[in-house]
Amino acid sequence: MNCHYFKNQSGTKEIYFNNLQEPFHKAQAHIKATLPDSGFTCAYETISNWPGYKPTSLISLANLADALGVRSVFYKNEAERFGLKSFKALGGAYAVYKCLEILIGQSPLRIHRSPNIEKIISKITVTSATDGNHGKSVAWGAQMFGCKCVIFIHEKVSKNREYALKEFGARVIRAGKNYDESVKIATEKAQKNHWHVISDTSYEGYTDIPRHVMNGYEIMAYEAVVEQNITPTHVFLQTGVGSLAAGVTANLFRNLDYAPRIILVDPENADCWVQSIRSKKPVVCEGDLDTYMAGLACGTVSIIAWEILSKTIEAAMSVSDLDAARAMRCLKYCKNSQHSIEAGESSTAGLAGLILSLNTPALKQKLKIDDSSQILLIGSEGVTDPDIYKKIITGEVLSEA
Numbered sequence: 069m070n071c072h073y074f075k076n077q078s079g080t081k082e083i084y085f086n087n088l089q090e091p092f093h094k095a096q097a098h099i100k101a102t103l104p105d106s107g108f109t110c111a112y113e114t115i116s117n118w119p120g121y122k123p124t125s126l127i128s129l130a131n132l133a134d135a136l137g138v139r140s141v142f143y144k145n146e147a148e149r150f151g152l153k154s155f156k157a158l159g160g161a162y163a164v165y166k167c168l169e170i171l172i173g174q175s176p177l178r179i180h181r182s183p184n185i186e187k188i189i190s191k192i193t194v195t196s197a198t199d200g201n202h203g204k205s206v207a208w209g210a211q212m213f214g215c216k217c218v219i220f221i222h223e224k225v226s227k228n229r230e231y232a233l234k235e236f237g238a239r240v241i242r243a244g245k246n247y248d249e250s251v252k253i254a255t256e257k258a259q260k261n262h263w264h265v266i267s268d269t270s271y272e273g274y275t276d277i278p279r280h281v282m283n284g285y286e287i288m289a290y291e292a293v294v295e296q297n298i299t300p301t302h303v304f305l306q307t308g309v310g311s312l313a314a315g316v317t318a319n320l321f322r323n324l325d326y327a328p329r330i331i332l333v334d335p336e337n338a339d340c341w342v343q344s345i346r347s348k349k350p351v352v353c354e355g356d357l358d359t360y361m362a363g364l365a366c367g368t369v370s371i372i373a374w375e376i377l378s379k380t381i382e383a384a385m386s387v388s389d390l391d392a393a394r395a396m397r398c399l400k401y402c403k404n405s406q407h408s409i410e411a412g413e414s415s416t417a418g419l420a421g422l423i424l425s426l427n428t429p430a431l432k433q434k435l436k437i438d439d440s441s442q443i444l445l446i447g448s449e450g451v452t453d454p455d456i457y458k459k460i461i462t463g464e465v466l467s468e469a
Contacts, residue, residue, distance in 0.1 A: 160205030197250035207236035285315025310373030333421035363414030439448025
């Protein structure tokens, strides 16, 4: 049995260990076949030359590491990324770039364009479904390169996130009860109107664009390991469809000579990765997927992400909204470094999973975490909806009472 049970304030929880995990070199070869080195090289060379590019901070949470009994905890702060306050800036905008490059047969950067190419690009429309951050990246890319953009959001996406999309010039359409429904509607509308879908999830017959998205996401791990010189023993990654986790994992396996222990962390009400690891195959998570972790409210795993993560991860677990809220407050109020960190509600599932694991001695031992362990967390977003952030931080919602 690959399940381990443990308890916290919220009750009994489960973590599923991955029986499909492969030896390091075999998994590394599989990753390079799925996401070739050339794809990442192209993404890095392109994105690192965009105006405003710089590596995001890697913050040492030294006091938290001491409290948890590990050597170090590092938090990659994607709130700084290109002014979009999210790691998604690396994926959607780059995928728009690659889509246009293929359509026009040359770089879509304005510096390289003739008036005729300018006119052709202006008639192209890209589209995507989003909970907020991915759509904002796609809209930013469309604005940067000069094409049109239509973004689909479901009924639970906040007004603040809708307004943020419109600020980048996107036409925004509300459709669907949740993210998965919005994806289907966006795909149908794109086929009817000859728009180009820029999705960060992959499915049968649609894999090229999501590969470009993951290649962009790889940059986070590249910066952390190659440029900022950390050697993590454990990585706790929030999931969603799995594109972030797959991109980070792929680059870790490219640039390390060992396999770090990677733990995926789902929201409890959108635990498609927990269910899939338990079943040893992709499983669709049913229900309304209702969670404050809006960017992770996905019911279907990306098939490319499955190809990578099913071969590499150690385990998958889920956390409650309250667990994530506690982690947000920890970053805001605890003396983790020289300053507090304002982390969005979709960015702290990894930290919440780490805290739960280390507060459970048997689980800590099973994950082989000790005082020599170096933990990497990806702080995937900053405050992308100030109203929701304030309510969580002040305890107006998800309070300890």
